[in-house]
Amino acid sequence: MDPMLFSRLTTRREMLRATSAVAGGALLARFFPGTLLAGAARPMAYPQQAGAAPADPLAAMRAQMGATPLETLKLSDTLTMLSGPGGNVVVLNGPDGKVVVDSFVQNVWAKLKQTLDGVGNAPIRLLIDTHWHFDHTDNNANFRAAGAQILAHENTKKRLSEPHDLLGMHFPPSPASALPTQTFTATHRMQANGENVVLGYIPPAHTDTDIYIQYQRANVIHLGDTYFNGMYPFIDAGTGGSINGMIAAANRSLGLVDANTKIVPGHGPLSDRAALTRYRDVLVTVRDRVQREKTAGKSVQEVVAAKPTAEFDATWGMGFMQPDVFVTIVYNTL
Numbered sequence: 001m002d003p004m005l006f007s008r009l010t011t012r013r014e015m016l017r018a019t020s021a022v023a024g025g026a027l028l029a030r031f032f033p034g035t036l037l038a039g040a041a042r043p044m045a046y047p048q049q050a051g052a053a054p055a056d057p058l059a060a061m062r063a064q065m066g067a068t069p070l071e072t073l074k075l076s077d078t079l080t081m082l083s084g085p086g087g088n089v090v091v092l093n094g095p096d097g098k099v100v101v102d103s104f105v106q107n108v109w110a111k112l113k114q115t116l117d118g119v120g121n122a123p124i125r126l127l128i129d130t131h132w133h134f135d136h137t138d139n140n141a142n143f144r145a146a147g148a149q150i151l152a153h154e155n156t157k158k159r160l161s162e163p164h165d166l167l168g169m170h171f172p173p174s175p176a177s178a179l180p181t182q183t184f185t186a187t188h189r190m191q192a193n194g195e196n197v198v199l200g201y202i203p204p205a206h207t208d209t210d211i212y213i214q215y216q217r218a219n220v221i222h223l224g225d226t227y228f229n230g231m232y233p234f235i236d237a238g239t240g241g242s243i244n245g246m247i248a249a250a251n252r253s254l255g256l257v258d259a260n261t262k263i264v265p266g267h268g269p270l271s272d273r274a275a276l277t278r279y280r281d282v283l284v285t286v287r288d289r290v291q292r293e294k295t296a297g298k299s300v301q302e303v304v305a306a307k308p309t310a311e312f313d314a315t316w317g318m319g320f321m322q323p324d325v326f327v328t329i330v331y332n333t334l
């Protein structure tokens with residue numbers, strides 16, 4: 001469920017850096033109780049804290065994610081991608097005011113605001129939430145206080161209004177000041193700063209709140225957490241996610257892009273159609289192998305032990321999702 005956990009470890013460099021704040025293995029062990037994870041926690045990533053459990057996992061995760069450097073990448077004359085403390089933010093800047101997608105974690109608000117101010121002096125007009133997870137919505141209230149409206153799918157407002165427990169982290173219902181001010185169900189179109197922006201609902205994939213944001217003139221698309229570039233994705237089964245939904249989302253996204261489209265994933269570096277195709281193919285291969293064994297009556301423990309992802313693990317298993325955990329989620333959502 002949690003996007004933040006992932007984003008913390010989206011690259012090997014980040015993973016090696018992430019040895020200070022949180023015992024991720026302990027969090028996962030709580031979320032996936034039992035012996036299954038006995039060998040799945042990544043001891044090499046947490047050499048100083050095997051077995052340690054933070055007192056407040058959410059605060060620890062915010063601190064850890066917030067320590068990730070914020071990097072800026074220009075995508076077009078009006079679009080800028082910000083990466084680091086909780087996935088990828090995209091800013092559409094111009095005289096109509098800034099339109100921002102996703103918001104990082106709370107504790108980097110000052111740094112994010114400073115970076116947004118550096119992009120241009122237009123006010124922040126609108127924040128768009130790609131889905132409900134906290135590493136994408138954590139600064140909703142700060143954006144509201146800065147004068148922005150918030151647009152999201154109606155399910156994002158619903159999920160943010162509920163309490164959730166995810167990977168050991170507890171999320172109380174969000175206050176009204178942090179909820180979307182406008183929602184949509186299927187699609188939403190808007191024009192701003194010379195761009196045609198199309199928002200579309202993605203049937204349940206990573207969660208049941210996912211949307212894409214397409215910038216038609218610049219040929220850029222943000223896919224939220226339906227796309228983890230170069231690593232196994234997290235799938236939040238607790239709020240509607242499933243492996244088949246993730247595959248359907250990837251196929252749908254491939255139908256929205258061409259060879260020149262700049263694709264912004266929820267986590268990981270800027271991408272393109274070729275990389276999105278490889279991601280889809282990995283998901284399909286793993287799904288098919290796990291489905292075959294599950295249909296044959298194998299238990300989740302047996303399927304995990306058979307290591308159906310082995311050929312991909314050296315690269316795809318280096319993000320937050322450890323191979324055994326990913327296989328477990330795939331199995332459980334089939």
Ligand SMILES: [Zn+2]
Pocket residue numbers: 001002003004131133206225
């Ligand atoms: Zn997420």
